[in-house]
Structures are given as C-alpha cells and as structure tokens.
Amino acid sequence: QVQLVQSGAEMKKPGASVKVSCKASGYTFISYGISWVRQAPGQGLEWMGWISAYNGNTNYAQKLQGRVTMTTDTSTSTAYMELRSLRSDDTAVYYCARDDSSNNYMDVWGKGTTVTVSS
C-alpha cells in the first residue's frame, strides 16, 4: 500500500539543526512531489514547502527561506527536510505528504515527526 514513513522524534537545542526523513513506498516516487507541513502545539497547519521528486525543484515558504532545505534521494525513495538555526517556535509536528501537483492536493501523509526545541 502507499505509505510515507517518517523518522522518529527529535529533541534539539536552540541554534541546532534537524533533518527529518520521509520514506515512500507503494508508488512511483518520481511521479509525485513531496510537501512538508508543520503544526505547532495547539495550532493550525503551516505549509513549509514542496519538492519535486522528479527533478528536485523546490519552493519554500518565505518565512523559512535560508533556514530550510528539502532534498530527495530517488535511489531510496526518501525525502528529507533539514531546518537549521532552530528556535523554540520551531517546536512542532512535521508532516511530509505526497503531493499531486497536477490535481492540487496532498493525498498521502506521514504520521508526523515531533521536533522539540528547548534549552
């Protein structure tokens, strides 16, 4: 079945970096993009950015520009999201989602990775 399996919870100190992985299975990886969405505790959804698994093109939310990098490894069907210079307000659950850009939706989601930033 189609699924996205994310890496485990992370606890980081302010100023550090985190890299979350998202391993896809059950579909042709390069036929879709991957979007990353985060959700701070008790808050709504925030779209972080998108990467094409076909050619690696990216588009990031402006507020994260310069701190976020999204990549893919087509040999392992895995997407990665790295966030640097972490702050306490980066504490959130981070989701990856399969993105069908032709049909304008994210139809398969990972279970989420909790990233906690605290000194």
Add this chain to the structure above:
Amino acid sequence: EIVLTQSPATLSLSPGERATLSCRASQNISSYLTWYQQKPGQAPRLLIYDASNRATGIPARFSGSGSGTDFTLTISSLEPEDFAVYYCQQRLNWPWTFGQGTKVEI
C-alpha cells in the same frame, strides 16, 4: 501571499445535523481550493480538491462548492466520526497557504 479566512472558528452541532463551513480567500483563486480533515493526534486527511471534487473514499455526505473567493464545505448529516478540525488550502499561488481551521464539535 493569499490569506484564507475560515468561519466560524468553532461549530457546535449534534450528530445528524448539517454542517456548513466557510473559507474566504483574500483574492480570486478560481477553483484551486482543497479541504482537509484532521482528528486529534492524526495527520490531515484529504477530503475535497479543486473546490468540489471528492477524494477517493470520501463519503457522499461531504461536498464542496464555490469559486473565486468564497468556498463552502458542507457535511449533510454529521456522523460521530466527523467531529474534527477542517482546514482549507489554496493551491493557486506559492506559498500554498492554509486557513486557520474550523473545529466541528459536539
């Protein structure tokens, strides 16, 4: 950036009742609107795309309508499992922004 405003913030209803959720865009987004449902502790779930198309496996009691700047998600008769938070997202322009969500509670 396109801002999506959802209303109401909270909708208190009983099972069997009709739910009407609104999403208003700050500019014309044609039909590039998607709806998601999220339950506590779970990832979001795709409901409706391109304003009015139900995703695979979504029950017919969920329907979406609208175009331009005003959109509606309707749940014709609430089932117990429909009590959740609903988000709209625009897909016209980067960044693909979300609304702040509407909580449908019992």
